[in-house]
Amino acid sequence: MVGPQPWCGLTTQPSVDAVRVALFVTCLVDGLFPDVGKATVALLERLGHEVVVPRGQTCCGQMHVNTGYAGQALPIVRNHVRAFADADVVVAPSGSCAGSVRHQHAHVARAHGDAGLGDEAERIAERTYELSEFLVDVLGVTDVGAYFPHRVTYHPTCHSLRVLRVGDRPLRLLREVRGIDLVELPAAETCCGFGGTFAVKNADTSTAMLADKMRAVLDTGARVLTAGDSSCLMHIGGGLSRLRAGVRPLHLAQVLASTADRPAEVAR
Incomplete structure (x- = not known):
């Protein structure tokens, strides 16, 4: 399993061996901005990593929690845990959705009486990263070989x-x-x-x-x-x-x- 690493130096090459990344696409990207998901895959594959997209994933449930419907988010949390249960590392092109997984899922489960689900959600949260976190903190890379003359x-x-x-x-x-x-x-x-x-x-x-x-x-x-x-x-x-x-x-x-x-x- 890949976890947070104390790498902080600038480098032009990944600092870890190839990683199998589970992409948490997010519902907004999947439904409205698919090019963002494709770009995330292209970037990670260019850096030498395998990307898989678990088919069972849906929404993170943040919308439900933030508007006071945490109970309705419980089955969404359960589905997310099921979809990413086998993932070594999960990457999302969204600070908002990664934040929901890391700071809401376990709390929602435990607040509604499912301590076991809360523990599972916490384990997935520990290996979930927003894209820039994953690149810099886990792969130890800041130069990803990009060219953008604008x-x-x-x-x-x-x-x-x-x-x-x-x-x-x-x-x-x-x-x-x-x-x-x-x-x-x-x-x-x-x-x-x-x-x-x-x-x-x-x-x-x-x-x-x-x-x-x-x-x-x-x-x-x-x-x-x-x-x-x-x-x-x-x-x-x-x-x-x-x-x-x-x-x-x-x-x-x-x-x-x-x-x-x-x-x-x-x-x-």
């Missing part, structure tokens, strides 16, 4: 920043991308205003927060906005598209998967 700014999403505490791992990966013009996002740690159902229940507040975030993105002059969560990119990208701002939202996995031979599509 002006890019990075938005650190709330769950990756505050729940998983991924810190500067995504930025360390982006700084090693060849050809990139990486520019700092003003007020980067400010929420974009999505927050799942928050954007629906508190639409006016969400819109105001989005306006501030879009202004910050536009101030950078970036052609591409990247982040580790498709949900936030969907929210910010939707606003930018309505402005016809010419800024393309691209998931971190898509930037890192891009090479000179197989470049990520930027034009819209």
Whole structure:
């Protein structure tokens, strides 16, 4: 089993032998942004690792828990545990969903009287990683061989920043991308205003927060906005598209998967 390792040095090659990775696609990526899942697979395979996609996986149940329906999330947790029971390591291209697995699943199970499920969920949580965590902490790599000759700014999403505490791992990966013009996002740690159902229940507040975030993105002059969560990119990208701002939202996995031979599509 692969677990957290104390590797922190910069390297151009993976620091571990080939790993069999179970991809937790997430429902948003599966349903709306499949290119993010494909980019994650392409990236990990390029680094020499096998990727499998457990067919039984569905939603992580975060939406249910965050809106007060934790009881309804219990069968979702049970399904997730069943789907990933045999995985040595689980990787998700989402700080939000990885955060739910790590910080909600075991609690939900135990709070509803299923201690055994809670223990199983905890074991899976211990081997579940957001993509940048897996690359930097487990594989010990920051230079993934990417080439992306565009002006890019990075938005650190709330769950990756505050729940998983991924810190500067995504930025360390982006700084090693060849050809990139990486520019700092003003007020980067400010929420974009999505927050799942928050954007629906508190639409006016969400819109105001989005306006501030879009202004910050536009101030950078970036052609591409990247982040580790498709949900936030969907929210910010939707606003930018309505402005016809010419800024393309691209998931971190898509930037890192891009090479000179197989470049990520930027034009819209």
